[in-house]
Amino acid sequence: MRLVTLTLNPAIDQTVTLDALTPGSVHRARSVWADAGGKGVNVAxxxxxxxxxxxxxxxxxxxxxxxxxxxxxxxxxxxxFVWIPGETRTNLKLLDASTGDTTDINLPGLEFGPSTVEAVRAVLADLTGAGDLAVLAGSLPRSLGPDTYARLTAELRRRGACVVLDASGPALAAALAAGRDRLPDAIKPNRHELEEWAGRPLPALADVLDAARALQRGGIALVCVSLGAEGALFVSSEGALRALPPPTRVASTVGAGDALVAGLVAGLHDRLDLPDLARRALAFAAGKLSRTGANLPGRAEIEALAGEIRVERVS
Known part of the structure; x- marks a missing residue:
């Protein structure tokens, strides 16, 4: 099984750590660092x-x-990657050291036309075939239509590839509105993104579960909903599980969702059953929280974290 990630709107993430973020005030940065990123890059x-x-x-x-x-x-x-004239965007992330919260300021990405999209499609065609796994992740540049992921998913599925989609808003809605044989195999919305798709608040775990089950019954083989400090919900034909992370020292929350996707992919690669897949995904996310940038600790530490993760059936 070959693995490939796609990032159509990458970014250099500049993280500025502040003692406390107070809107309207002058701040002195405690530290600053930059990471080449974007969701697909982080997953890779x-x-x-x-x-x-x-x-x-x-x-x-x-x-x-x-x-x-x-x-x-x-x-x-x-x-x-396909290179085109211009600069990849820089996103600003303000980390409040007093709370651990990160405020994101995301800038517009590069704009490009059909010829660049065709070049990317050719790369994907070269990299994927039956049994391979493709991750389509992140926002879309303004120059691309919201159906971009839906069209790419359909092409990948026709070649027999498994598709994991991590998107939001109109791009996610368009992908989820495709015909049953053109849907992604797995998705990883957070609660807010799932609420956007559902068109209603999902305040309780039961509400989140109902929405996730609706997507799974509609043809998404694996639905993973990230719930931040409350863990994540996993729904597949094997049932529904909630995985709860262990206490973790947080160095940076940037990219934790991408690490969760990477853990899902690693579990799918190894064909784990749903409980073990949930443990691995949460272990990747918890391990990344202890590192800055899209970096995991060693395999032994991840496996130890997986052993600490509590998985419970939900109904």
């Missing part, structure tokens, strides 16, 4: 840290592509 990095061969593709601005090329080379990731 975590998979590489776990020891799985993975390719990464998408679109980069050639004027500042070097940090991405360096990161992918350092992680041993097969770099299949």
């Amino acid at each position: 990095c975590c998979l590489a840290d776990w020891g799985l061969p993975v390719a990464a593709t998408g679109v980069l601005g050639q004027d500042n592509a070097a940090p991405f090329a360096q990161l992918l080379a350092a992680k041993g990731i097969d770099d299949r």
